[in-house]
Amino acid sequence: MSEADAEAAEPTPGKTEVWIEKYRPERLDEIKGHEDIVPRLQRYVEQDDLPHLMFSGPAGVGKTASSQAIAREVYGDDWRENFLELNASDQRGIDVVRDRIKDFARSSFGGYDHRVIFLDEADALTSDAQSALRRTMEQFSNNTRFILSCNYSSQIIDPIQSRCAVFRFTELGEAAIEAQIREIAEIEGITVTDDGIDALVYAADGDMRKAINALQAAAVMGETVDEETVFAITATARPEEVEAMVEHAIGGDFTAARAALEELLTDRGLAGGDVIDQLHRSAWSFDIPEKETVRLLERLGEADYRITEGANERLQLEALLASLALEN
Template sequence: MVEELWVEKYRPRSLDEIVDQEEIVKRLKEFVKQKNMPHLLFAGPPGTGKTTAALALAHDLYGDYWRDNTLELNASDERGIDVIRSRIKDYARTLPLGDVPFKLVILDEADNMTGDAQQALRRTMELFSKNTRFILIANYASKIIEPIQSRCAVFRFQPLPKGDAFSRLKWIAKNEGITVDEQALEAIWEESQGDLRKAINTLQAASAISKNVTEEVVYAALGRVKPREVKEMIESALRGDIIGARDKLRVLLYNYGLSGIDIIRYIHREVLSQKSIKLDEATLADLLVLVAEANYRIVEGSDDEIQLMALLSKLAVLANKSKKG
């Protein structure tokens, strides 16, 4: 039997269980209290609780009738105009159950809808506003046409702070009977960058390897290179050891099977973290320009190894100039 995804198992079922989105939760609770609300647009990065907030709102509004009064669609799969004209319109025509005078339509990933579908949706929102409310969920609000944005109350979700993310992960670990150390949490945080869904999935993957989750276990679960190996490659280049840097680069490319873009991202992250590679502001600025240039060339189709070696060589020249300066 396949184990349930922890993301779904520990998803908050009520607005009271949502953390770190206090202002948003406060406004949504007012809608529940009044049993009235406008159309809503939830916007923000992935894994910040947009879909969870929409489902929790439905739970709190309708109680046991929430499934009967809620239509949940993923607009990236059902993004055409036919879905708006048929399925959503047919649903919007029906009356709600219970004492709330409207039904909910939750459109996840609405920013992936075609332009024609969004225009059709705009008209549907007008025609059936008396007994249907729409919650549109989007990573990029700018991809939602202006007429729809103007019809919605916009809620902007922020990435979860590090402390709250750690607290949630520790709580899940405790419930699952596993131990997770601080270094492992740091590694998960580095990988997820505020995306709690990704962080929980990473923790679950690591726990399948060992019930004692350490930094090593996290990187093994991710199949990713350890940051120190990228750091050592950069340090070799900054020392002027081009052959040593090349050997470390080839390990990343061929032993770990990383793409050039992956390595560029690691270099960018490691340099900006400034945890171990200390650079003055001018050198850091020049270095970031070089990283961006290498990224552009690789994306355009240039050979990964050649471009990365050119980047490492430029780092050596840059470090040499900085020492002389």
């Protein structure tokens, strides 16, 4: 980041800003962690040959940031007048496609060949709305480009996918998140320890928004952001705590395993889904035989499915630990 950019990013006295917006990339070359995707998008912008686009991938990896960066580079200061952003999870009916999108696509504008409509969480659109969207994309293809963002591309009907250049965003790597955290910490004048950086990267789990939010929250707690602060404000268990719980169960000590689970759920405030996620992320790093890891993953899948279907979280997690303990 240049000195001018750093000065512009300095906080205004008496004004609190949300860092995920304050440090949102404004150009494609500022987006971190997607070295394969960014050059291809830049090429579309340079050649002024933007097709319909579809961005799929988990939350917090740069899909919305990329869409806005494209609009900023194509339209400059006029980007807000030529960029319509809709969230399909809030407005998911067929009327949205027929009314708001068509009104925007039909409205007059000058100086540009086309306008951009960004439809976030497009996989939340109903089947009828997606069918209407497909027809709208055909009808206004001469002056409108669509950018669709979704978590699961399989939820988008094939006729829409075939009309888009599909870009699959993956979870951000540890290096990309660490670089962004260090950059923000330097601008904001925050001291972050090395173990604090590691904790932020672990808690983020590939989600840049989560990492930046955690950094801002931790910075409020004191002058130095360390591991203890990060795990406290993110309600995240340390990997070694999760590992100890699993090792107790596999060793046949269900009472100790249940006590460790109780501490995570009650004292630390973790949700059952959070425990499942951390167990899954750490499964292959546990110091346990491969056969035990396979059994753990099998039980995790079953517990996760039951919790998703509405079963009691505590009961399912205790049953998971019990099944591991009984087989030893």
